[in-house]
Amino acid sequence: MIHAGIDIGSRTIKLVVMEDGVIKTSKKTENTFNTIENCKILLDGIQYDSITATGYGRHLFNEHFGSNVISEIKAFTKGTHYLFPNCRTILDIGGQDTKAISMDGKGRIKKFEMNDKCAAGTGRFLEIMAMALRFSLQEFGDRALEADEAEKINCMCTVFAESEVISQLARGADRRAVARGIIQSVVNRSITQLKKVGLTDDVVFVGGVAFNNGVVSLLEQNLGSPVFIPEDPQIVGAIGAALEY
Secondary structure (H helix, E strand, O other): OEEEEEEEOOOEEEEEEEEOOEEEEEEEEEOOOOHHHHHHHHHOOOOOOEEEEEEOOHHHHHHHHOOEEOOHHHHHHHHHHHHOOOOOEEEEEOOOOEEEEEEOOOOOEEEEEEEOOOOOOOHHHHHHHHHHOOOOHHHHHHHHOOOOOOOOOOOOOHHHHHHHHHHHHHOOOOHHHHHHHHHHHHHHHHHHHHHHHOOOOOEEEEOHHHHOHHHHHHHHHHHOOOOEOOOOOOOHHHHHHHOOO
16 A cells, blocks of 8 residues: 655645555655645655645645645654654754654654744744855854854844844854854754653654754754754654554
8 A cells, every 4th residue: 555645834845655664755845825736746646545644734735635634743753753763752843843742662642842833943043044144054054063152142033033143243243153152042942842841862853954964963962962863854744644544
């Protein structure tokens, strides 16, 4: 049997196709104002016996395609357990939310914390901060690691943080130090969420922000241990959705 999972996030749509528990295909595309059309393009030529949707757009997808539906928390837990069976703690930083999840040895959810009321500390937050510093998103993490010290960021609200960054630059602060301070603030916020769900060894970092070298490096430094990152950290939710049939 061929089962597909689609994760319709705020910024990216991810598709995974599995046959007999093995990943056969994975695809991604940016999400825009026309979510359903983007989904149709992503599904073009894809064969499956069932499909399960997760993410922000899961109910919209179900209305148009008659799919199964699974919550993001459950999808990320199932997907992470599939990839890292020994994992007990998950950090997911996506485009517009951050999730910390703890699970037991059988991949069942124990507790979770989700920051979904504002974009503070998310991928979108980092994008806006990078633009304020005139760095590309890739450059942003790399340059932050070049700084010996971090400029302290007092506010995590995207609007106020951007104003704070502009003020720091106006007084001559090193852009790299400001970038490091921004990433450190994201890491601090993430670790607080992880501790609320019960931080244990074998932390798996998923979501698009896991591509940011600066965030990964400072997260590992602050945890005092390495974090595990999938080959493609963006498709973990889609994997979990494909496993739900």
